[in-house]
Amino acid sequence: MSPLKLDYPVLTLDGQQLLPTGAELTEETLGEVIANNKVTSEPLYPLLNHGNVRLDLHEFMNCYPYEVIFAARDRTTEVLDLMEQAHLHPDILESLDYFKKVDFYTYRHIMIVYALSTLLAQDLLPDHRELLNGVMAGPTHDFGKICVPLQVLKKIDPLARTELLMLEHHAPAGFVLLSYYFRDNQHDAARVARDHHERNDSSGYPTGTHLNDRMVEIVAAVDIYDALISPRPYRPTAYDNRTALEELAEQARQGIISRDAVQALVACNRSDKPHSRDCTVSSEIRGIPPADNRYGLFANEDADSEHGTG
Ligand SMILES: [Fe+2]
Numbered sequence: 001m002s003p004l005k006l007d008y009p010v011l012t013l014d015g016q017q018l019l020p021t022g023a024e025l026t027e028e029t030l031g032e033v034i035a036n037n038k039v040t041s042e043p044l045y046p047l048l049n050h051g052n053v054r055l056d057l058h059e060f061m062n063c064y065p066y067e068v069i070f071a072a073r074d075r076t077t078e079v080l081d082l083m084e085q086a087h088l089h090p091d092i093l094e095s096l097d098y099f100k101k102v103d104f105y106t107y108r109h110i111m112i113v114y115a116l117s118t119l120l121a122q123d124l125l126p127d128h129r130e131l132l133n134g135v136m137a138g139p140t141h142d143f144g145k146i147c148v149p150l151q152v153l154k155k156i157d158p159l160a161r162t163e164l165l166m167l168e169h170h171a172p173a174g175f176v177l178l179s180y181y182f183r184d185n186q187h188d189a190a191r192v193a194r195d196h197h198e199r200n201d202s203s204g205y206p207t208g209t210h211l212n213d214r215m216v217e218i219v220a221a222v223d224i225y226d227a228l229i230s231p232r233p234y235r236p237t238a239y240d241n242r243t244a245l246e247e248l249a250e251q252a253r254q255g256i257i258s259r260d261a262v263q264a265l266v267a268c269n270r271s272d273k274p275h276s277r278d279c280t281v282s283s284e285i286r287g288i289p290p291a292d293n294r295y296g297l298f299a300n301e302d303a304d305s306e307h308g309t310g
């Protein structure tokens, strides 16, 4: 398969260009990007101690429907203990300040996807080392959005094709940026950033490859879930929780996203908190998507192509 090619340049938050438009993401190119990161001993800082992150996170976890999801105290304490393990480069932490200031939706989304993907990973990744590595990937999955113009990130009207390309650039951009900062293009965080919009039936982006990676599948499912239940500029009324879960269950049935991840998501939404393997997912469709839903619409085109912006 030919290597992934960049449609736009990849720049750090302070404007340093890591790769230009048209660069192919080969091992050689990525090796050069990593070699350009001359600072090998820069200390990493705990994410939850950064600014008001811990307070903000607690606030987000206490909002509907997350207060139900995180109602089991013991499990939530374990999740928070795991989240304490995330130590990040100061430039990545700075991106959280940037999003909090200019695009609060993305800031909240990143934090809550981090918490929920950690909760699901606890269920689905029994190997502790895999779990520890995986949870590092949650808070950085949309890091590449620093390379997307704000007018595209926050646009109210349906995106034009070129704007959609700009938005989709966040996946390869995040991969390049995280390879650079972690000095490793195999790092879980880099892989999750690149692949969290890929799908199990190869219908995703940026490459349309068949997704088969548990941590990426977890983040992908959580990412869609949070996008559906949150009011967005292009869809002022969010999906209600039941309808969002039904939509995810339907996507799992169609082989688009991971059944295990959806099962775990449904389980943590139940008040009795069964283990995901003991939870059955109903195939009944009772909810109705919001009437003003414009999710997946392109300007001047029919809604024939679903895309998520999470
Ligand atoms: Fe996302």
Ligand SMILES: [Fe+2]
Binding pocket: 141, 142, 170, 196, 197, 309, 310
């Ligand atoms: Fe994304």
